[in-house]
Amino acid sequence: MSNETNISLLETLEYVPYLDENGQLPEQFQGKIGVYAIFDQDKVLQFLGYSRDVYLSLKQHLVRQPQTCYWVKVQTIDRPNRTLLESIEQAWITENGSLPLGNGEHKSQWTNAIDVKAKMTPEEQEKYQNPLNDEVTQMKIIKNVARRVESEILAVLETRGCQTQIRFNPKLKEEGLLDLK
Numbered sequence: 001m002s003n004e005t006n007i008s009l010l011e012t013l014e015y016v017p018y019l020d021e022n023g024q025l026p027e028q029f030q031g032k033i034g035v036y037a038i039f040d041q042d043k044v045l046q047f048l049g050y051s052r053d054v055y056l057s058l059k060q061h062l063v064r065q066p067q068t069c070y071w072v073k074v075q076t077i078d079r080p081n082r083t084l085l086e087s088i089e090q091a092w093i094t095e096n097g098s099l100p101l102g103n104g105e106h107k108s109q110w111t112n113a114i115d116v117k118a119k120m121t122p123e124e125q126e127k128y129q130n131p132l133n134d135e136v137t138q139m140k141i142i143k144n145v146a147r148r149v150e151s152e153i154l155a156v157l158e159t160r161g162c163q164t165q166i167r168f169n170p171k172l173k174e175e176g177l178l179d180l181k
Contacts, residue, residue, distance in 0.1 A: 010037055010045075010092045013073040018062065023163030025062065026072065029054035034076035035088040038102070041070045047102030047110050048092055050085035060180055061110055063166060065102070066156045113172060113179035114153075116145045139174050146173035153178070 016026050018038075029036075035050040038061060046068045051057035054074055062069045075088055093099055102110045120128065127133075128141045150168055157166065169181040 007088050007091050008075045010073060010095050013037075013075065015039070015043065015071045015073060018058070018069045018072055019160060019162055019164075023161040025055060025058055025164050026074075027055065029058065029074055029076070031055070032074075032076045033078075033080055033085075034074050035085055035092070036075075037073045037092060038065075038069055039071035039073070040068045043071055045096050045100045047100050048089050049110070050089055052080060056180075059164065059166070062157070062162070063153055063178075063180060064114060065110060066153065066160060068102075113177040114149065115177060116142065116149045116173075117176045119149050120145055142176040143173050146176060146178055150178055 019025065030053070032054045033052050034054045035048070036054050036058065037045055038047040038049075038058075040046050046065070047061065049057060049061075054076065058069075058072060077084060093103070117128075124141065124145050128138060128145075133141070146168075150173075154166060167181045168178050172179050
């Protein structure tokens with residue numbers, strides 16, 4: 001924990017494994033307010049963010065970007081203070097020397113629900129765009145695409161050894177979106 005005025009240098013913070021030896025996310029950040037830096041396997045900075053619950057945000061990012069979430073550094077604060085959180089994030093960007101890819105052109109991949117329409121196979125697109133389909137048929141097709149993409153994500157997380165329970169919001173699947181519940 002830091003007090004409200006100290007901004008830790010990113011390089012002085014400890015690397016915490018994204019998934020521990022039991023396949024769990026770092027539970028010490030559950031319910032914690034803070035700024036976090038996500039690194040890939042080679043400890044190259046991929047994304048900076050801040051949150052009222054760092055643990056939940058890390059879980060979302062793992063689902064959205066499972067191939068790039070291997071290490072995390074976190075600075076927590078005691079009370080919500082957007083100005084302070086933004087100041088820490090900005091200081092880390094300056095310290096890094098450049099904007100991480102995940103905060104630039106790829107930001108939506110880190111921060112938005114997964115749009116399964118963009119992950120449709122040509123066959124699924126053809127079925128979906130069939131002019132004979134009604135809304136219900138289209139919704140069923142989208143739900144099936146969402147289930148396929150969800151199972152692909154869960155398979156990747158399984159190969160990473162993830163044991164944290166991952167539940168997607170079933171209502172969003174009908175809209176072609178995957179996001180955690």
